[in-house]
Amino acid sequence: MGNKIFSILLGLAFVGSAQATDITERLSVPEGFSIKPYALNVDNARQLALSDTGIVYAGSRQAGKLHALIDADKDGQAERQVLIAKGLNLPSGIAFKDGDLYVAEVERIVRFKDIDNKLDKAEMEVVFDQLPDKRHHGWKFIRFSPQGDLIIPVGVPCNVCAEDPEFGLLYSLDLKSKKATTIARGVRNSVGFDYHPRTGNLWFSDNGRDMMGDDIPPCEINVITEDGQHFGFPYFHGGTIADPEFGKGKNISDYVQPALNLDAHVAPLGIHFYTGEQFPAKYKNQLFVAEHGSWNRSKKAGYRVMVASIEGDKVTGYTPFITGFMENEQTYGRPVAMVQMPDGSLLVSDDYANAIYRVQYNKK
Template sequence: MNKLLTLIISLGLLSTPAGAANILKELSVAQGFEVSIFADDVENARQIAVSKKGIVYVGSRKAGKVYALIDHNSDGVADKQILVASDLSMPSGLAIKGDDLYVGEVHRIIRFKNIDKQLKAPKYEVVYDALPTERHHGWKFLRFAPTGELIIPVGVPCNICAEDERFGRIFALDVNTKQITTLAKGVRNSVGFDFHPSTQAMWFSDNGRDMMGDDIPPDELNRLTNEGEHFGFPYVHAGAILDPEFGKGKSTSDYTAPALALAAHVAPLGIHFYNGKQFPSDYKQQLFVAEHGSWNRSKKSGYKVAVATIEQGRVIKYTPFITGFMKNEETLGRPVAFAELADGSLLISDDYANVIYRVSYKKN
């Protein structure tokens, strides 16, 4: 969509796709900010990564596709969409290192070398293929650690179960030696993590178990302090609640409590420390959280983007940033993940409305 088309739409002469048009009217964002559509018709948009040239790559889950979005004139609206790959197994997660795009399928990690230069029908190579094949909580979120390893979470293939050491963990993979290390244990299903820009500490979201009622257990924001820490699953939830089936004989003090216990079933997915220069200083190095929203609650919860304000490694405030993804119990959108553009604006994917939003700050 170019600027002329955007003007035509604003004058009511033409309609955007129903999802994009309807949801923009309902979204409310923190004062001083505005939300626009960077790209629409991006089927099942999940994790986002931006190359050095500014090409935006998007993974999907259900669609099995990877897309490239190009904003040729840098006006904040993608004017070209390219299908990079298809027929993949839940390629939800992706990350860029150097000129290469890494894509996380359920069972393996693949790499597209020099991706910006071979967008149409690019070839890929398999980097690592020893991941479990179970699809339940098998989709990935990827990011490279400051130390260079590729971080890969592997969720449990169940609602609640005690599985072997292949599941319920966050791993670090050396993509050159193929050596894999366990960073965190007792993690039910993390689909988002990031590293604090100053301390380099890893923070991650975790989705709590189902079928314990509307209000328990809480979902979690966690901070990793020591390699190999155990965060409780399936024995203890949110550092305080013993599981009715697996918690017998366990002590909450034996496991790491969350940095912040969220509401139950809000489904925190992508998290992102803002490190750009466009937003006010209050947002610098603060943690954006995408609450994807509940599917199993008598009254829906989540369906928002929030900001966790962090001081000295502790969450001191948790504030809604964008609301309106759900209205009168009707789902309009479901935020998933974040990425920054070079100008400091923030992209947010939505796998329900099939769009990528762009959040910018309106300077006075």
């Protein structure tokens, strides 16, 4: 497996950037909330992870970088950025467990042991290298299950193509035995999932296929209630829309229906069940969804953070939470993923503005 020591670049991230300040000032949150920069100039910030000591880690996609963000004085803004690694293969997904930081590249999972104490001498080791090497939908979001397995998605290497046993899956990986169990099939490209704090079921976002028009098919939010369920791709989109090439002769009842159909092409990425005490009670155990935004519509859609109201495994509402990332067809930012801080505030990454925002509720 071998080790590789990455060079470390230390630097300060200041909140005074005019561009990022302007973006933050454009963003709107519900009454009683505020949104401010947590860190700026975080190149291509994607999934976030929080260590036990309060260091926030950020993956990236095309930038190939891994950052650490340090708020030493606990004022809600990171004063220091550390570039831990560069030259990685689409390291979008990261997860922290037992002092170690796990990073998903396209074809493998790597680990930085005791990362909080080794920022200046970060040492990488490969822990699993049996993933497909296709870069199309090859970037990943990862998360540990309550049982300690690492959940890994494998998106399909296409817009739409015939079902392949290597792709369109969610895996549960036992890191000790290296045994991978398929927990969901028929998943086009999931870049976000979280466990419901009460039911324990895994919810995940899925990006719908392209080239069927502006308004179909919908993107999806799904929930796994049994391991191995099939969620329809490439045969059905949004649960009931038959694919013109692959849907013929297939039966809708053979596949799991989405928990929620979103607008077409909004590209839901990170999702997060809020479990903190800072936000008003109506947000407790509700699902935050980062709609990254369309690239393939005649008029843009998405570019916002939403809240799905959940009762059990049913969605009862879907309302905006952060808006202003896009206005009059002009893109200012694209939300990606969230992490909840110990005080109950919420961090939101933005890979377009290279920023991470902190949302807090200002109690009266």
